[in-house]
Amino acid sequence: MPPTLLVVDDEPQILQVVSGILLDEGFEVLTAPDGETALKLVADASPDLVLLDIALPGMDGLEVLRELKRLYPTLPVIIISAYGSVENAVKATRLGAYDFIEKPPHADNILLTTRNALEMARLFEENRRLRQQAAPSREIIGKSEAVRKLREQLRVVAPTNASVLITGENGTGKELVARALHFLSKRSHRPFVEVNCAAIPEDLIESELFGHEKGAFTGATSRRQGKFDQAHEGTLFLDEIGDMSLRTQAKILRILEEQRFERVGGGRPIQVEVRIVAATNKNLEEEIAKGTFREDLYHRINVIPLAVPPLRERREDIPLLTGHFLKELARENDSPPKSFTLRALEALTAFPWPGNVRELKNFVWRLAILTPDQTIDLADLPGYAAALDTPPGSLEALLLMPTFREARARFEKEFLRRKLAQCDGNVGLAAEKIGLERSHLYRKLKAYGLEVGKEGE
Ligand SMILES: Nc1ncnc2c1ncn2[C@@H]1O[C@H](COP(=O)(O)OP(=O)(O)OP(=O)(O)O)[C@@H](O)[C@H]1O
Ligand SMILES: [Mg+2]
Incomplete structure (x- = not known):
């Protein structure tokens, strides 16, 4: 779609004349004879740029400019002013006009200034977008006791050098x-610097961690950090330190002890000073018992343990996290x-979220993208409608019920229903098995409209 320009x-x-020049270049052009019409057109048609005369009947050009900048601060405005009215041009620039063109307007001048202004607006917009994308939130959202404690631990532990x-x-x-x-x-x-220990092939992990000298192995065409x-x-x-081979574990342990290492294919030891932060979803104590994780390495990295609890154990964080992800997507x-x-x-909040916060985030984003309305209701949740029509075979279906x-x-x-069926409809037997008074069970069965078979002894 070509940019739309408004000439006032x-x-x-x-x-x-001005519209003709712009139309010839393929722009969409709107025109207005005065300021009031111009403001209305900007509101209705949101043009990409305004070319504005200063001497207008009624509301003058500078007033229109002031209003435009107040309402649409990023909309580029080019002033068209009579020859010699330098004073007005200066005022206009102060008010935020992009540039000014003297009358009578020349085609080259109009086109060049218009293109520059559009390009500037585009760059401005792109820059704003990039800035937003480049700054992902680092905030740990949550008000549960567990998350509060985690934040507090972080504050204490972060400034130290402890692993x-x-x-x-x-x-x-x-x-x-x-x-x-x-x-x-x-x-x-x-x-x-992040290393995903699970994603790097075993034979490359050494060169990945320690770098290599040129010619250290086939394919090592240059020296690498x-x-x-x-x-x-x-x-x-x-990351995923539980997935590291025993051989690499031994190497890492040595570096951590000596704080120095050698590149693959190089003799000179290199001195480093790093703080190690490791993460795993495995139970390393179990891995040690199985013989797949070195106990000495475990003690070296586990100076300060930080446990991040599963989401189902801090359900009060779910609404906050949901709101956070909705805002993030909107941004x-x-x-x-x-x-x-x-x-x-x-x-x-009731759902168990086996994939934890990541699963919740993906779910919330997917729903926000797929639901056409601004508000997402129960009926928009996948599986909800189906859950209402079928007996709750799964916990998930139950958890979609709106109220306790x-x-x-x-x-x-x-x-x-199921317990009674297991007892062949014998209410007395069922009552005994599930620990209810027979009369109590009987009343419940009636209340639920469940068919009652033969009475028990
Ligand atoms: N408390 C939180 N507040 C805000 N965002 C969070 C929170 N916890 C997790 N997230 C977000 O959820 C996603 C998953 O988190 P992250 O990648 O840190 O999990 P992980 O434990 O490393 O997962 P994996 O075990 O799969 O590697 C990320 O997008 C992260 O930003
Ligand atoms: Mg991870």
Whole structure:
């Protein structure tokens, strides 16, 4: 779509000449004979640029400019002014006009200034977008006791040089914690270097960590820095450390003990000073028992243990996190954030989230993208409608029930139906098995409209 330009001038001749020049170049052109019409057109058609005459009947050009800048600060405005009115041109520039063109306007001049202004506006917009994308939130969101404690521990531990081992299930926020640790530390101006121990092939991990000299092996065409060098005086984040081979574990242990290492294929030892932050979703004590993790390395990295609890153990964080992710998405798309209804939020809060915060984030983003309305309700949650029509075979279906009362009723009915079936409809037997008074069970069965078979002894 070509850019739309609005030309404002009370002289029909000038309007015609200027629009003609711009139309010939393929721009969309709107025109207005006075300031009031111009403001209305900007509001209705949101043009990409305004060419504005100063001497207008009624509201004068400078007033229009002031109003435009107040309402649309990034809309570029080019002033068209009569020859010699330097004073006005200066005022206009102070008010935020991009540039000014003298009358009579020349085609070259108009086109050049217009293109420059559009380009500037584009760069400005792009820059704003990039700035937003480049600054992902480092904030650890949550008000649960567990998250408060984690934040407090981070504040205390971050400024020290102690090695930290972060443990937690998949998607709980271990990497977020590792980065927070770095940025709260005295090393924050030095590099944070991440190594994913699980993703690097066994035979490359040494060169990845320690670098190599030129010609150290086939394919080593130049000398290369390893992650340890890169992290000098900063933080080295060893992610998924439980997936490292025993051989690499031995090497790492030696470096941590000596704080120096050799490149692959090079004899000269290199001195480094790094802080180690490691993370894993494995239980390293179990790995030690199995013989797949070195106990001495474990003690070396586990000076300060930080455990990030699973999301299901801090459900009160779910609404906050949901709101945070909705805002984050809205910022990325430059649109107002959507919201969940209370009922939908309750369902999210009740869900067990086996993939933890990452799963919640993906889920919230997917729903916000796929739901056309600004508000996301229970019926928009996938599987909810189906859950209402079928007996709750799974916990998930139950958890989609809007209120505690409904969920409990659904559960009770299904529980009693199945228990009774197991006892061939014998109420007395079922009552005994599930620990209820027979009369009590009987009343419940009737209340739920469950068919009652033969009475027990
Ligand atoms: N408390 C939190 N506040 C805000 N965002 C969070 C929080 N916890 C996790 N996240 C976000 O959830 C996503 C997953 O977190 P992260 O990658 O840190 O988890 P992880 O434990 O390293 O996962 P994995 O075990 O799969 O590597 C990221 O986008 C992260 O920013
Ligand atoms: Mg991770």
